[in-house]
Amino acid sequence: MTWQKLRNAQIAWxxxxxxxxxxxxxxxxxxxxxxxxxQPEGRHITYHTENGVLGFGEAPPEGExxxxxxxxxxxxxxxxxxxxFFHHADSFSMVRGGHLDLAVLGAYQVAQNGxxxxxxxxxxxxxxxxxxxxxxxxxxxxAVITDHVTKDGKPKLVEQCSFPLTGVGxxxxxxxxxxxxxxxxxxxxxxxxxxxxxxVELQSLTGAHLYTSGDVADLTTxxxx
Amino acid sequence: xDKSLKNLRNAVADVPDGAVVMIGGFGGSGAPIELIHALIDxxxxxxxxxxxxxxxxxxxxxxxxxxxxxxxxMVAKMICSFPRSSDPRAFTDKYLAGEIALELVPQGTLAxxxxxxxAGIPAFFTPASYGTELAxxxxxxxxDGKPFVLERWLKADFALVxxxxxxxxxxLTYRLAGRNFNPLMCMAASKTIAQVSQIVKLGxxxxxxxxxxxxxxxxxxxxxxxxxxxxxIRTGVEYA
Numbered sequence: 394m395t396w397q398k399l400r401n402a403q404i405a406w407x408x409x410x411x412x413x414x415x416x417x418x419x420x421x422x423x424x425x426x427x428x429x430x431x432q433p434e435g436r437h438i439t440y441h442t443e444n445g446v447l448g449f450g451e452a453p454p455e456g457e458x459x460x461x462x463x464x465x466x467x468x469x470x471x472x473x474x475x476x477x478f479f480h481h482a483d484s485f486s487m488v489r490g491g492h493l494d495l496a497v498l499g500a501y502q503v504a505q506n507g508x509x510x511x512x513x514x515x516x517x518x519x520x521x522x523x524x525x526x527x528x529x530x531x532x533x534x535x536a537v538i539t540d541h542v543t544k545d546g547k548p549k550l551v552e553q554c555s556f557p558l559t560g561v562g563x564x565x566x567x568x569x570x571x572x573x574x575x576x577x578x579x580x581x582x583x584x585x586x587x588x589x590x591x592x593v594e595l596q597s598l599t600g601a602h603l604y605t606s607g608d609v610a611d612l613t614t615x616x617x618x
Numbered sequence: 619x620d621k622s623l624k625n626l627r628n629a630v631a632d633v634p635d636g637a638v639v640m641i642g643g644f645g646g647s648g649a650p651i652e653l654i655h656a657l658i659d660x661x662x663x664x665x666x667x668x669x670x671x672x673x674x675x676x677x678x679x680x681x682x683x684x685x686x687x688x689x690x691x692m693v694a695k696m697i698c699s700f701p702r703s704s705d706p707r708a709f710t711d712k713y714l715a716g717e718i719a720l721e722l723v724p725q726g727t728l729a730x731x732x733x734x735x736x737a738g739i740p741a742f743f744t745p746a747s748y749g750t751e752l753a754x755x756x757x758x759x760x761x762d763g764k765p766f767v768l769e770r771w772l773k774a775d776f777a778l779v780x781x782x783x784x785x786x787x788x789x790l791t792y793r794l795a796g797r798n799f800n801p802l803m804c805m806a807a808s809k810t811i812a813q814v815s816q817i818v819k820l821g822x823x824x825x826x827x828x829x830x831x832x833x834x835x836x837x838x839x840x841x842x843x844x845x846x847x848x849x850x851i852r853t854g855v856e857y858a
Contacts, residue, residue, distance in 0.1 A: 444644040461648065461846065463848075467646075467704075467848075478794065480729075482730055484729070485726030508749075518714075519701055519702065520722050521701055522725070523725050526724040526726075527727065557751055558749055
């Protein structure tokens with residue numbers, strides 16, 4: 394059988410399906426931000442951004458930006474009814490204090506014990522961490538969305554991260570371009586995979602053993618771009 | 619008591635060489651551009667204040683604000699969480715040339731260190747950075763079976779912040795997400811100067827709407843039509 398990896402929008406769509414009605418959610422800068430676009434109808438989700446806003450909405454039309462109203466990625470946002478502002482210490486109290494239901498982050502590498510590396514790939518250049526090391530602590534679930542492998546084909550799901558760590562044992566679920574994997578008891582538990590990819594092939598693209606318990610469901614999404 | 623200051627020049631006149639200066643804002647949101655530029659003007663005219671340590675979430679963008687401070691050579695060290703931006707050349711060039719020091723702090727830890735200083739709490743434990751290179755050399759302690767990292771308070775000699783409305787006692791309100799680090803920095807500095815769009819008489823800010831009580835503020839200076847950093851950057855403005 395042949396298969397085609399999911400596009401970023403499709404991975405984001407899959408992650409969005411797991412967000413419950415009434416959830417408070419922080420979406421990391423970049424691809425995780427796409428999750429908001431695919432919020433299932435009928436669910437009310439409140440988005441948090443580190444710079445002190447709860448309940449923000451879509452980007453304003455070009456030309457209507459107010460640059461005092463931005464998200465953590467420094468992009469202009471709008472407010473939904475019920476939004477609120479607060480200072481940075483309150484904002485990170487929401488993060489570390491366990492008040493968020495979900496944080497969704499990007500990754501360079503995720504290890505089978507839940508370690509995450511997502512802030513720098515080596516020791517060269519200017520280091521910049523932002524809120525990444527705080528965001529991995531406190532939310533009830535901390536998920537990653539990522540390509541299954543790097544641009545040059547190396548596994549991003551690994552036994553042990555080789556890049557500098559963002560947090561230790563913090564990730565609970567990974568949505569990739571090929572599969573949905575939970576992290577349980579220091580192991581990758583495969584929950585879903587693309588129907589067309591064999592277990593052998595998926596394992597060959599993964600840097601640590603994939604465990605299963607019961608059936609592995611087909612990972613299916615709409616044809617999004 | 620009247621904490622209003624005559625002009626921007628007066629507002630930054632007391633910042634000495636070697637001072638630790640907190641500057642409010644997150645990117646361009648809530649950034650006190652006019653106060654920063656007044657500080658640069660003083661440095662350009664007199665060579666002082668030099669050798670500053672600047673605390674901000676970022677390390678400047680483009681060729682204005684904190685980036686222009688760095689370009690001018692008046693900043694010896696940045697304490698921040700994210701020294702990158704759409705145009706980070708000012709900091710990047712100096713950092714890679716070894717001409718500016720960097721203390722990198724996770725964003726939530728930065729906020730809490732500043733808050734702790736304002737609250738009289740010399741140190742606290744946080745889960746952030748545990749097991750990473752940013753926790754190297756720091757004390758680790760377990761609470762309820764989980765490891766935490768000891769972090770110290772972060773104080774400053776001066777805080778320069780941007781608010782929306784201020785009264786003559788220094789009570790402040792903020793605009794939209796421009797609040798961010800500003801109320802925390804007001805608490806953590808020996809001397810806090812706020813630029814506000816409007817200074818009003820006592821009683822004209824509803825007490826229920828005050829975000830920063832005037833006890834945390836030493837001076838307010840009116841900048842009636844403040845510039846917005848992001849707008850300046852997008853229109854290619856350079857401050858030199």
